[in-house]
Amino acid sequence: MSTPAWSEARYTAKRQSNPRDSNVSGDQLANDLAQIASGRCKKAFGRVFAYFAPRLKAFGYKQFGNEQLALELVQETLLTVWNKSHLYDPEKAAVSTWVYRVARNQSFDMMRRQAARPETLMADDLWPLASQESDDVPIDEQILGDQARALLALLPDAQRQVIEKIYVEDKTQQETALELGVPLGTVKSRVRLALERLKEHLHRED
Structure with a gap:
């Protein structure tokens, strides 16, 4: 407040x-x-x-x-x-x-508050800098883009897989669930856990 x-x-x-x-x-x-x-x-x-x-x-x-x-x-x-x-x-x-x-x-x-509404999330929502490698992108944002890609390697395989499909490959959570052969609820849970893990890591860097 x-x-x-x-x-x-x-x-x-x-x-x-x-x-x-x-x-x-x-x-x-x-x-x-x-x-x-x-x-x-x-x-x-x-x-x-x-x-x-x-x-x-x-x-x-x-x-x-x-x-x-x-x-x-x-x-x-x-x-x-x-x-x-x-x-x-x-x-x-x-x-x-x-x-x-x-x-x-x-x-x-x-x-994380929006994670329950997959239709509002786009591939660039989580990794907006990963695909913007141009001279027009400020250097601070390029650095953060490099960090974002490096953070993927810190996730467990199952969490990294859903993050890559949803936020890098631009698939919906439903498409990801069908492709991986897991329930939609499992995909949502992995997204939530992945976001929490990534944020915790960023806090440790501060």
Whole structure:
């Protein structure tokens, strides 16, 4: 739930937000996170919000193909950034990489809630970056795409098989169940367990 401090900071950040003025350096973003962590600095959060909000909205839209869900992802991600800025370690990752990882964790939660509605899930929902190997994809998103493919190898064979068929081969859960010769409920259970396992691994990386 949003705290008064977060709500006020978000309001201030929205007033300051201007994508054309958000071309800040990685060092500045790291400094802003440090100010948020140490003093809950609303101006610093405003700069972080201005830089990441439009990028996270685009990232969320690629994931869900839905503007409302994309905006929800922006809010949940930046709320987490506000609350957990003290966990950022500049020695381990760039600010953008850390923030996109937070966004990925949030998207796993959202996708698990949607897992019971396979008609709303597309192949790009879980691995939206895996098929986007072009110069147009920001380097942070390319890194996350590499991580997504590597994560598949961490799953048990049965879970990896259903994830690949549904989210890589773009099959429905029903088609996957028929192809594998297992009940639909088993496919849904494996999807849920796989998403939980992947999210747990991402949490351990943070």
